[in-house]
Amino acid sequence: AQKITQTQPGMFVQEKEAVTLDCTYDTSDQSYGLFWYKQPSSGEMIFLIYQGSYDEQNATEGRYSLNFQKARKSANLVISASQLGDSAMYFCAMSFLKRGSGGYQKVTFGTGTKLQVIP
Amino acid sequence: ETGVTQTPRHLVMGMTNKKSLKCEQHLGHNAMYWYKQSAKKPLELMFVYNFKEQTENNSVPSRFSPECPNSSHLFLHLHTLQPEDSALYLCASSPNEGAGYNEQFFGPGTRLTVL
Numbered sequence: 001a002q003k004i005t006q007t008q009p010g011m012f013v014q015e016k017e018a019v020t021l022d023c024t025y026d027t028s029d030q031s032y033g034l035f036w037y038k039q040p041s042s043g044e045m046i047f048l049i050y051q052g053s054y055d056e057q058n059a060t061e062g063r064y065s066l067n068f069q070k071a072r073k074s075a076n077l078v079i080s081a082s083q084l085g086d087s088a089m090y091f092c093a094m095s096f097l098k099r100g101s102g103g104y105q106k107v108t109f110g111t112g113t114k115l116q117v118i119p
Numbered sequence: 120e121t122g123v124t125q126t127p128r129h130l131v132m133g134m135t136n137k138k139s140l141k142c143e144q145h146l147g148h149n150a151m152y153w154y155k156q157s158a159k160k161p162l163e164l165m166f167v168y169n170f171k172e173q174t175e176n177n178s179v180p181s182r183f184s185p186e187c188p189n190s191s192h193l194f195l196h197l198h199t200l201q202p203e204d205s206a207l208y209l210c211a212s213s214p215n216e217g218a219g220y221n222e223q224f225f226g227p228g229t230r231l232t233v234l
Contacts (some may be wrong), residue, residue, distance in 0.1 A: 009139075043207060045209065046225075098175075104150050104175070109160050
């Protein structure tokens with residue numbers, strides 16, 4: 001069974017500082033995708049960044065980077081230069097491709113980390 | 120209109136009521152998903168539809184009945200729900216299923232309260 005663990009229920013960070021949100025995963029599959037999503041209080045989940053299990057380089061998207069350590073099965077999100085608008089819930093997710101029926105993804109989410117940015 | 124929309128945004132219903140949640144995507148995606156988000160629990164995948172065919176039913180009770188008439192619309196029909204079914208129900212879509220890993224695009228959710 002696949003499992004995502006986010007051990008930090010809540011985090012505080014000073015505005016303009018960097019913060020790391022932890023994510024570890026458990027799977028016996030060799031091929032998978034790792035995602036981070038942001039959920040503001042409005043409820044909508046917003047995609048932030050993606051890392052493929054075979055990607056050798058850490059993914060980066062603007063102020064977001066993913067610290068991927070495959071041997072340790074961790075995929076931590078680093079947010080640089082935090083802004084007040086970064087205050088939200090952050091979810092780590094793992095995706096597997098299932099064959100058949102045209103192929104589709106099955107995604108497992110972690111419990112999330114609530115990040116609060118302090119002015 | 121763009122993105123993934125969900126209606127209604129809020130719904131209060133009694134245990135004997137029948138209601139439906141609607142999801143619509145204007146992104147040309149082939150796959151659509153229903154998730155349940157309860158407090159302090161991970162998002163739970165409920166159903167997956169790919170090219171209008173149901174490809175995943177994650178052991179969801181029969182009081183939840185999905186319907187996907189076309190690749191742009193997804194419904195979740197509700198009947199005889201329980202108070203523990205109160206949650207945020209999120210719809211998502213993604214493109215090019217089977218061709219690799221793609222991010223999912225989520226709607227704003229329907230906040231459901233069962234009395």
